[in-house]
Amino acid sequence: MSNYRSIFAEGLWRNNVVLSQCLALCPLLAVTSSATNGLGLGLATLAVMVCANLLASVFQPAISRAVRIPINILMIATLVTLTDLVLNAWMHSLHKVLGLFIPLIVTNCAILGRVESFASKQPALPAVADGVAMGLGFTWVLVVLGGFREILGSGTLFADASLLLGSHFEFLEITVIPNYRGLLLMILPPGGFLILGFMLMAQRQWQRWLEARQHRLQGEQSCA
C-alpha cells in the first residue's frame, strides 16, 4: 500500500512530469492559454499514459531491449491515433475543442519516459497506478498554468468548460475580472514561459524550505 502511496506522491509532486522532470513542455506551453484547454489536454494525456503503461507492462517479457524504443513509440502513436479517431466519431464536440492538441500527445516525451523508466520494469497494476499518478500530476500543472494565464490574459476562468465537459459543468465558467481588457502577453507564448518559470521557482523554493526545516529538526533531535 505504501508503494502505491509513494507512486502517487511521486507523480503528483516529488517527481512531477513538469515541475521536477521538466518534460512535456512543448504541448504544455502550446495549449495552456486557458484552464479548460489545459484540463482537456491533461485528461487526454492521462488516458493515453495509462493505456501505454499497461501495454508496456503486459508485453514487457516479449519485447527485447534492443528494439523496445521503436516498439514503444509505435504503440504510443497508435494509441494517440485511435483516441483521435474515436473522439472524432463519437465525442465530436469534445474533439472540436481538443482536436488540435491530440496529435501533440505523441510529442509528449513524458509518456515515453514513463514507459521506459517505470512501466516496462513493473507488473501491470503499479504501471497503471503510475500512469494515473503521472497523468494527474501533468493535468493539475496544466490547469493551474492555464488558469493563471487565462485570469491574467482574458479575465475569465474555465471559459467554455461546458463544451469540454458537458452542460452540467457550466458553473465552472467564471468571469474573474468583469470588463477586463486583457493582457495579451499572457495569452501569447511568452506568458506560458513566464508563468511556468514562476511555478518552477515556487516549487524549488518550497522544496528548499522543506529541506531546511528537516535539517533543523534533525539538529534539534541530536542535541536532545
Add this chain to the structure above:
Amino acid sequence: MLPCIQNHLDKIRDYTSYQSASLAAATGLATGLLLLISQVTAPAIAMRQYEDQQMALALVMPVARYSNDLIATSTNWRVDGRQYQLFTASDNGAASGYVVETEASGYAGPIKLMIGLDEQLQIIGVRVLSHAETPGLGDKIEVAKHDWITSFDGLSLTNTPENQWAVKKDGGEFDQFSGATITPRAVVNRVHQALLDLESLAHAKASEGESS
C-alpha cells in the same frame, strides 16, 4: 505470464531474427488495429463532418431560403489561383442564393470564410469558420467577440462602390481594429474578390445559357 513461456522468451529474445520479427509483428498489429478502427469510425466521422458543414452553412444561409440539399450542390471552382467552394441554394427549382467558402490569408495563416449571398448577389452574412489571428486583436473578426463581421450584411457590388470595399485606413468604409489592420483588410479584400469572381462566373454562365 506462464513460467515456461517466460523461459522460452528469455532464450530467444536476444536473437536478431526474433527482434526483427517482433518489430514486424508490432507494426502489423498496429496497422491492423488502425485499419479496423478507421473503418469502424469512418461513417460516424463522415456524418459528423456533414453535420458540421450543415451548421456552418446555416450561419450564413437561413434554412427558410432554400429547399434543396445544399451540401450536394458543392462545386470547387478556381480563379487565378483563388480557391472557392460554391453551394447553390434553390427554392422549388428557382435559384435563391449562393454560399461561398474561401480562405483569406490573414496575419497568422489562413482565415476560413463562409459568405452567404442571395440570388441578386447581395450579402446575407459572412462568418469566420476558423483562423489563427492574434487573440485580443485580430480575433475580433469572430462574431462571438465583436460584431464587426456583421458590417458586411446587406452589401453588394451594386450598393457599395468599388473604392468603399476597404478598411477606413485605406479609404474604405470598414472599421479596422486598433493594433490590427492586416486581419480586417485581408477579410474585406477577400470578400470583395469573392463577389467579383462570383459575378463574372454568373455572367459567364448567363452568356453560355444564351448561346446554347
